[in-house]
Amino acid sequence: MAPIGQTARVSAALVAGLTLGLGLGLTGTAALGQRETTQRLNPQERTLDANLFVQTSAEYVACCLQAYAWASERLRQRLAAAPPSERPPAVIMDLDETVLDNAGFQSFLDRESKPYESAAWNRWERDFPTEMRLVPGAKGFIEEAERAGVTVFYISNRVLSEPTITALRHNGLSTENIGERLLLQTDTADKTARRKAVEEKYRVLLYVGDNLRDFSEIFVTPALAPPEAIAARRALVERYAYRFGADWLILPNPVYGEWKTPLGNEPRRFLRPTKME
Numbered sequence: 001m002a003p004i005g006q007t008a009r010v011s012a013a014l015v016a017g018l019t020l021g022l023g024l025g026l027t028g029t030a031a032l033g034q035r036e037t038t039q040r041l042n043p044q045e046r047t048l049d050a051n052l053f054v055q056t057s058a059e060y061v062a063c064c065l066q067a068y069a070w071a072s073e074r075l076r077q078r079l080a081a082a083p084p085s086e087r088p089p090a091v092i093m094d095l096d097e098t099v100l101d102n103a104g105f106q107s108f109l110d111r112e113s114k115p116y117e118s119a120a121w122n123r124w125e126r127d128f129p130t131e132m133r134l135v136p137g138a139k140g141f142i143e144e145a146e147r148a149g150v151t152v153f154y155i156s157n158r159v160l161s162e163p164t165i166t167a168l169r170h171n172g173l174s175t176e177n178i179g180e181r182l183l184l185q186t187d188t189a190d191k192t193a194r195r196k197a198v199e200e201k202y203r204v205l206l207y208v209g210d211n212l213r214d215f216s217e218i219f220v221t222p223a224l225a226p227p228e229a230i231a232a233r234r235a236l237v238e239r240y241a242y243r244f245g246a247d248w249l250i251l252p253n254p255v256y257g258e259w260k261t262p263l264g265n266e267p268r269r270f271l272r273p274t275k276m277e
């Protein structure tokens with residue numbers, strides 16, 4: 001993937017505990033004890049509801065099925081509209097949280113009270129491909145595309161091809177000619193060059209992802225102060241609204257992604273202000 005922005009939060013309990021300790025005039029030793037206690041808080045606490053939404057809600061399943069049903073419809077429409085002499089048709093898909101469901105990795109982080117670490121992700125990617133499942137609707141869409149003669153390319157920022165192929169095969173997806181269709185990360189997480197390589201030979205009908213950078217690098221978080229970076233990303237999506245649902249199809253990912261990058265360790269400050277008392 002790799003997940004971005006999975007930072008530990010300063011929990012309300014930590015702040016409350018330290019404030020209480022100071023307010024009661026506790027000694028330095030007591031305050032230290034409080035700090036040690038709070039350091040043991042699970043850094044995944046902030047992500048718990050997002051994980052549960054993905055892992056338990058019927059609404060998440062419905063969102064994914066809706067996205068893939070519309071992707072299939074758009075595929076049929078775009079295929080019917082394609083001039084016969086065009087380059088062969090293709091779709092470009094991201095893998096993690098677009099095709100492959102890595103909920104098991106998130107469960108590991110939560111169980112072990114760990115923040116996201118690339119070393120742990122690398123172990124998941126390498127050693128646990130048979131624990132990866134499929135995002136709802138992905139298989140039906142992929143198989144429909146393949147039946148229609150559309151080549152499915154996977155452009156992913158994973159780095160290991162063999163376990164990734166194992167994960168696809170284990171979930172019953174075709175791995176025919178996969179060596180040409182699986183474009184993993186080599187030197188950069190920027191997918192532009194890999195997309196371009198496909199676009200030069202194929203007429204890409206659809207792009208499917210869970211992160212805006214699966215569609216274009218224009219969505220990389222800009223080097224601005226966080227509030228401006230957040231506003232800039234949202235404004236860009238408004239500007240490119242005509243692409244979403246047309247040839248850019250996005251899946252929900254409330255757990256991790258580019259969207260978390262500007263939030264940092266004090267996400268609550270980005271909640272919309274209100275006059276309500």
Ligand SMILES: [Mg+2]
Binds near residue numbers: 094095096097211
């Ligand atoms: Mg992804």
